[in-house]
Amino acid sequence: MIHGGDLVSYEDYYHGKLVDFSSNINPLGYPRGLEEVLEAAFSSLLSYPDIKYRRLKSSVAGYLGCPEENLLLGNGSVELIDVFISRAARVVLFTPSFVEYEIRAKVHAKELVFLDYGEDFSLEIEGLGELLREGDLLVLGNPNNPTGLRIEEKLLLEIYRHVREKKALLLLDEAFYEFCPRDYDSLELFKEEDYRGLGILRAATKFFALPGLRLGYGVSSLDQVEKINKTLLPWNINSLAEAAGNHIFRDRTYIESSQAYIEAERSFLEENLARLRSIRVFPSQSNFILIKLHGMDEDRAFKFFLERGLLIRKCSNFRGLDRSYIRVAVKDRENNTRLLDVFRELEDLQRKSPV
Amino acid sequence: MIHGGDLVSYEDYYHGKLVDFSSNINPLGYPRGLEEVLEAAFSSLLSYPDIKYRRLKSSVAGYLGCPEENLLLGNGSVELIDVFISRAARVVLFTPSFVEYEIRAKVHAKELVFLDYGEDFSLEIEGLGELLREGDLLVLGNPNNPTGLRIEEKLLLEIYRHVREKKALLLLDEAFYEFCPRDYDSLELFKEEDYRGLGILRAATKFFALPGLRLGYGVSSLDQVEKINKTLLPWNINSLAEAAGNHIFRDRTYIESSQAYIEAERSFLEENLARLRSIRVFPSQSNFILIKLHGMDEDRAFKFFLERGLLIRKCSNFRGLDRSYIRVAVKDRENNTRLLDVFRELEDLQRKSPV
Numbered sequence: 156m157i158h159g160g161d162l163v164s165y166e167d168y169y170h171g172k173l174v175d176f177s178s179n180i181n182p183l184g185y186p187r188g189l190e191e192v193l194e195a196a197f198s199s200l201l202s203y204p205d206i207k208y209r210r211l212k213s214s215v216a217g218y219l220g221c222p223e224e225n226l227l228l229g230n231g232s233v234e235l236i237d238v239f240i241s242r243a244a245r246v247v248l249f250t251p252s253f254v255e256y257e258i259r260a261k262v263h264a265k266e267l268v269f270l271d272y273g274e275d276f277s278l279e280i281e282g283l284g285e286l287l288r289e290g291d292l293l294v295l296g297n298p299n300n301p302t303g304l305r306i307e308e309k310l311l312l313e314i315y316r317h318v319r320e321k322k323a324l325l326l327l328d329e330a331f332y333e334f335c336p337r338d339y340d341s342l343e344l345f346k347e348e349d350y351r352g353l354g355i356l357r358a359a360t361k362f363f364a365l366p367g368l369r370l371g372y373g374v375s376s377l378d379q380v381e382k383i384n385k386t387l388l389p390w391n392i393n394s395l396a397e398a399a400g401n402h403i404f405r406d407r408t409y410i411e412s413s414q415a416y417i418e419a420e421r422s423f424l425e426e427n428l429a430r431l432r433s434i435r436v437f438p439s440q441s442n443f444i445l446i447k448l449h450g451m452d453e454d455r456a457f458k459f460f461l462e463r464g465l466l467i468r469k470c471s472n473f474r475g476l477d478r479s480y481i482r483v484a485v486k487d488r489e490n491n492t493r494l495l496d497v498f499r500e501l502e503d504l505q506r507k508s509p510v
Numbered sequence: 511m512i513h514g515g516d517l518v519s520y521e522d523y524y525h526g527k528l529v530d531f532s533s534n535i536n537p538l539g540y541p542r543g544l545e546e547v548l549e550a551a552f553s554s555l556l557s558y559p560d561i562k563y564r565r566l567k568s569s570v571a572g573y574l575g576c577p578e579e580n581l582l583l584g585n586g587s588v589e590l591i592d593v594f595i596s597r598a599a600r601v602v603l604f605t606p607s608f609v610e611y612e613i614r615a616k617v618h619a620k621e622l623v624f625l626d627y628g629e630d631f632s633l634e635i636e637g638l639g640e641l642l643r644e645g646d647l648l649v650l651g652n653p654n655n656p657t658g659l660r661i662e663e664k665l666l667l668e669i670y671r672h673v674r675e676k677k678a679l680l681l682l683d684e685a686f687y688e689f690c691p692r693d694y695d696s697l698e699l700f701k702e703e704d705y706r707g708l709g710i711l712r713a714a715t716k717f718f719a720l721p722g723l724r725l726g727y728g729v730s731s732l733d734q735v736e737k738i739n740k741t742l743l744p745w746n747i748n749s750l751a752e753a754a755g756n757h758i759f760r761d762r763t764y765i766e767s768s769q770a771y772i773e774a775e776r777s778f779l780e781e782n783l784a785r786l787r788s789i790r791v792f793p794s795q796s797n798f799i800l801i802k803l804h805g806m807d808e809d810r811a812f813k814f815f816l817e818r819g820l821l822i823r824k825c826s827n828f829r830g831l832d833r834s835y836i837r838v839a840v841k842d843r844e845n846n847t848r849l850l851d852v853f854r855e856l857e858d859l860q861r862k863s864p865v
Contacts, residue, residue, distance in 0.1 A: 158744065160558040178558060190552050193750075197545050200722035203515040203533060230585050230724075233743055255744070262741045367555035367749025369585075386617045388588055389513065389610070393748045394722025395548075 157254060159468040159482070160366065169464050174490050176460075177468040179300075179331065179443040181364040182420075182487040183413050186406040189399060196398030204394045211392065211400045215372045218404035219357070221342050225350055225374040227383055230391045232330055232358040232371030233259075236294075238383050239326050239354050240265060244290030249278065250475030253300045253328060257474060271475065276302035276437065276445075278310065284317040291323040297341065298331050301473055301482040303439025308339040315345070319352050324379075326354040330371075333362035333410065334417050334442040342374060351376045359396075361442070362413065363403050370396045417442050421485045427495050433502040442485040445470070450505060452478040463497050512609060514823045514837075515721065524819050529845050531815075532823040534655075534686065534798040536719040537775075537842040538768050541761040544754060551753030559749045566747065566755045570727045573759035574712070576697050580705055580729040582738055585746045587685055587713040587726030588614075591649075593738050594681045594709050595620060599645030604633065605830030608655045608683060612829060626830065631657040631792065631800075633665065639672040646678040652696065653686050656828055656837040658794025663694040670700070674707050679734075681709040685726075688717035688765065689772050689797040697729060706731045714751075716797070717768065718758050725751045772797050776840045782850050788857040797840040800825070805860060807833040818852050 160178030205211070208228055216223040229235035237259045240246055246260040247268045260267050268286065273279030276299070287293065295314070298305040306314070318325040327341055341355050356373035359365045370392060375383065392400075424444060428436045435447040448456055453469035460467045470480035483494060515533030560566070563583055571578040584590035592614045595601055601615040602623045615622050623641065628634030631654070642648065650669070653660040661669070661682075673680040682696055696710050711728035714720045725747060730738065747755070779799060783791045790802040803811055808824040815822045825835035838849060 158558070158561060161561055162557060163560045163562070163564060175557065180556065184556060190549075193552065194545075194549065197548065200720050201535065201539060202517060202530065203513070203721040205518045206513060206516055207518070209518060230743065230748075231745060233745070237743060365555050366558040366745070367752075369745060369748045388585065388592060390586055390588070390721070390724060393585075393724045393751060395750050396748060397722075 157258075157472060162466065165461060165466055168461055171464055173464055173466050174486070174493065175466050176483040176486065176490075176494060177466045178366065179361055179441070179484045180366060181362050181413050181417070181442070182485070182490070183364065183409070183416060185364045186403045186409040188406070189402060192398055192402040193395055196395055199394040199398060202394070204390050204392055204397050206389055208392060208397065211397050214401045214404060219342055219372070219374065221346065221374050224377055225380055227373045227375060227380055227387075228392055229371040229373070229387070231360060231369040232328065232356045232373065234387070234391060235354070235356050235371055235373045236326070236328065237262075238386060239292055239324070240294075241386075242383070243292030243324065245288065245292070247287065247291050247293040247323075249295060249299075251276070251301060251470070251473035252294070252296050254472060254474075256294045269474065272299070272302065276304055278304065278306060280310065280314060280317075283314065284320070287317055287321040287323045289322040291321065292326055293318055293323060294326045294328065296328045296330075298335055298439070298441040300331070300441075301443065301445050301468070301470055301476070301480075302437060303441045303443055303445055305335050305440040308344070311341065311344070315352070322352075324352055324354065326356070328356050330356065330358045331361055331441040332357050333414060335440050349376055350374050354379070359400065359403060365399065365403070368396045368399055369393065370400050417485055420488060420491055423488070424483075424485055424491050424495070428498065431498055431502050433505050434498070444483055444485065446481050446483065448479045448481060451501075453481050454478070456481055456501065459501050460497055463500075465494060465497055512613075512827060517821065520816060520821055523816055526819055528816075528819055528821050529841070529848065530821050531838040531841065531845075531849060532821045533721065534716055534796070534839045535721060536717050536768050536772070536797070537840070537845070538719065538764070538771060540719045541758045541764040543761070544757060547753055547757040548750055551750055554749040554753060557749070559745050559747055559752050561744055563747060563752065566752050569756045569759060574697055574727070574729065576701065576729050579732055580735055582728045582730060582735055582742075583747055584726035584728070584742070586715060586724040587683065587711045587728065589742070589746060590709070590711050590726055590728050591681070591683065592617075593741060594647055594679070595649075596741075597738075598647030598679065600643065600647070602642065602646050602648040602678075604650060604654075606631070606656060606825070606828035607649070607651050609827060609829075611649045624829065627654070627657065631659055633659065633661060635665065635669060635672075638669065639675065642672055642676040642678045644677040646676065647681055648673060648678060649681045649683065651683045651685075653690055653794070653796040655686070655796075656798065656800050656823070656825055656831070656835075657792060658796045658798055658800055660690050660795040663699070666696065666699070670708070677707075679707055679709065681711070683711050685711065685713045686716055686796040687712050688769060690795050704731055705729050709734070714755065714758060720754065720758070723751045723754055724748065725755050772840055775843065775846055778843070779838075779840055779846050779850070783853065786853055786857050788860050789853070799838050799840065801836050801838065803834045803836060806856075808836050809833070811836055811856065814856050815852055818855075820849060820852055
């Protein structure tokens with residue numbers, strides 16, 4: 156499997172409902188009231204969505220605190236990742252990172268440049284300034300998937316300076332933004348720059364627990380937005396996603412309690428996982444955790460969890476990771492406890508019969 | 511406006527609900543039971559759609575009567591139009607035709623070749639064989655938008671022969687297929703050829719009255735499908751569109767009664783429009799009618815209809831049509847009667863005060 160969340164492929168392996176730790180979705184589910192909003196919007200299916208998405212843009216821009224004119228809307232943020240990549244001269248990636256960056260670059264026959272994140276995936280940018288060329292697109296997950304690390308503000312400003320100097324473009328994929336510590340907001344940080352040389356992408360997918368909805372959004376400079384809007388497909392957002400996007404961002408209580416919940420559960424998971432000797436846990440600032448297995452490969456772990464009804468993410472198809480890495484989502488307490496139990500069971504088994 | 515259906519732009523001009531004759535949607539609405547199906551699918555928003563759309567493909571292939579392996583799914587058929595165009599050497603268009611063919615060709619910086627449909631938009635293909643080159647994509651609406659004419663079977667086979675001889679590709683846009691006389695089915699016609707050198711596109715948009723859903727589909731040869739699937743974005747169909755697509759094709763009664771209804775209403779409209787002297791009506795085999803205005807331009811007609819709560823389609827942004835053409839959809843009897851009344855009112859006014 157290329158991506159997490161592919162439940163259908165594994166349904167037959169486990170007789171019962173699989174718990175999905177392979178995709179990183181807010182375990183509290185989508186905001187309350189959404190179902191009523193969708194029901195009320197059924198009749199909108201009879202018409203085309205507003206080709207300019209006027210109301211939706213106003214809703215998203217209000218939530219993000221950015222000007223509507225700087226906004227881009229996508230059929231999931233992957234459509235926006237794709238359009239930025241399609242316009243790049245070269246695509247510069249730090250590895251490991253979201254596999255679609257490389258896939259889309261290859262679809263558009265773009266030259267790829269790979270850099271290592273560095274020790275413990277900490278993002279070392281030595282040499283980046285010299286490497287970048289005019290027209291390059293540097294893509295960075297913030298926080299990065301699958302490592303979970305957020306770029307420190309000072310470092311981000313330094314990267315941006317390099318990118319601007321070389322007339323390159325920086326694409327920040329912030330699909331997991333709301334799960335992060337809110338020490339800075341890149342949308343605020345670069346607002347006065349009018350997002351020149353930048354694309355910043357976010358989405359309803361992860362935090363608002365709506366991967367099936369396909370609603371991504373982002374900001375860029377006015378001239379980029381104008382050019383990109385000319386290349387995006389008309390009516391790329393479905394009418395029901397349009398209606399949902401007019402609703403979900405209003406629920407401050409949901410947003411704040413989700414953030415607090417994930418923070419507490421991430422700590423709970425990290426602390427308990429850290430006690431295990433058979434794995435190494437990488438600290439995360441998001442709602443997923445990268446884990447290095449000792450003395451076991453991803454396939455064995457995957458099978459072990461699957462047989463117990465848990466779907467985890469194997470990581471060897473992330474460039475830069477070998478078969479000793481897995482990724483798990485932060486879910487609700489009951490399921491997190493279940494995950495920990497299976498890890499402990501696995502460790503016991505390893506102790507009794509080491510490979 | 512580039513497209514019909516842009517109600518939002520004109521809502522302020524008319525105080526009341528606008529009747530949309532500018533987009534060509536089945537006036538009977540979507541199939542019964544759909545709302546219950548969508549409600550039952552709300553929880554599917556919490557997961558990614560099946561990345562392989564296994565159940566949806568089985569449903570669509572069953573409806574179309576084609577092998578699943580030949581199927582392509584798009585976020586509206588416009589996504590599939592786009593992907594075929596993106597892979598073409600040159601794009602060959604007969605004009606006038608759906609404006610997105612040219613727009614997408616320009617987005618992908620493709621060389622465009624324009625041919626005239628010929629007298630009364632009848633599709634004259636003299637010289638086509640000599641003109642086509644290897645790698646060309648010939649795009650034909652079947653029936654064609656905005657002219658409403660379906661390609662005769664014999665002519666289609668002749669075109670296909672030219673296309674195959676020159677190793678070009680024929681893209682048949684059959685978004686309005688179900689509204690047509692069912693003298694032949696292109697999917698049957700080219701099944702034994704395994705759809706080699708072909709793309710045939712259809713959609714839930716028009717006939718199933720679901721423009722807001724964004725569900726397009728098509729068939730092509732196995733090798734084309736394999737290549738195209740590698741370039742399509744992951745999860746391009748929203749989960750609710752996926753659920754709808756598992757439901758709507760089953761309702762044979764809806765399908766047959768819609769076809770009979772449109773046929774009767776098209777005749778009613780055509781016969782009554784033909785009595786007017788101030789316009790020329792082009793015979794249609796679809797659910798829309800192209801009209802040439804005598805002594806009046808599209809803007810004046812558009813405004814006249816708009817002031818009476820009817821939105822019609824101006825046609826001058828179709829390459830090959832001047833400002834004397836408009837297009838109207840075939841709707842339900844009440845609205846069709848209203849349309850005829852406004853046409854008569856317009857004719858009376860013209861008679862009293864000719865331009």
